[in-house]
Amino acid sequence: MPGLRVSGIYTDSLQALQSVSSTENIDILFMDIDMPSLSGLELASVLRAKTRKLIFTTAHSRYAFEAYEVAGDAFLLKPYSFAKFSTTINRLFAGMEQSAQAVQERDDYFLVKSKADDLAIIRIRYDEVIAFESAQNYIRIHLSGQRILTAYLTLKDILQLTAGRFEFKQFHRAFIISTWNISQIRGNTVHMINNLSFSVGDLYKKQFTAYLEEKLLTTSRK
Incomplete structure (x- = not known):
């Protein structure tokens, strides 16, 4: 999707914790919930302050309430379409691109x-x-x-x-x-x-x- 750049991908929650904690703040953090060592919900509670927007991606709708309890901004239920993904991103960052362009x-x-x-x-x-x-x-x-x-x-x-x-x-x-x-x-x-x-x-x-x-x-x- 134009305007997005992947800066890191992790399959281990502890590795993600160490890496994201030591970097500058990021714009979007995508988080699965079912992960070994630390669940996505536990990890999110620690890293929430490091990201402007937190999006949970999971195949289990039962986690929706818990996701919002840790200040999740969106919840993508797998499998989701690119259209759903794009709509979610545009909703969370509505007006930002236009504002930046206007400043320029x-x-x-x-x-x-x-x-x-x-x-x-x-x-x-x-x-x-x-x-x-x-x-x-x-x-x-x-x-x-x-x-x-x-x-x-x-x-x-x-x-x-x-x-x-x-x-x-x-x-x-x-x-x-x-x-x-x-x-x-x-x-x-x-x-x-x-x-x-x-x-x-x-x-x-x-x-x-x-x-x-x-x-x-x-x-x-x-």
Whole structure:
């Protein structure tokens, strides 16, 4: 389903407890109820504060009341259809995508001091940006029209700037790119529309794979 990215799958409740407890808060936690060691209900009572939404999935309708007792947000009775799954997700997160898009539309530019222009403050629209490139103590901002602007910034500054803007991704330690401006991907190499290219770094392969899984159109033929 577009917009969802799986960050972990566990068949052992104790392993799930250890892993989820040590991570940052997550958006959705899907929880079966019949599990060894700790039941899903017991596990949910411990991990509820770590997730924004808690969805129970089980083949037993008798657990419905207990699921809501531990602040479950939804209950999917197996077997359930993709339509049911999709409806549940959209209901729980109604309006979030539209709100995020509205924020991006209102806040469509940023200002930087240009090193080459005597630190003049330059207005840049997000949709002009092809990539941010780390270059020693500076950031090169690759823009449409083959323009490059250099600013005294760090990649950490850029990560903060682009947080919440879904088109910007980091697949290499020196680049944060606008995925809107990818021209092609060949194997492990990403080519941008301005002829900039780079190989996906080992530390970023998980994020890169998740991006491909979300965006790559594949056939349903068997």
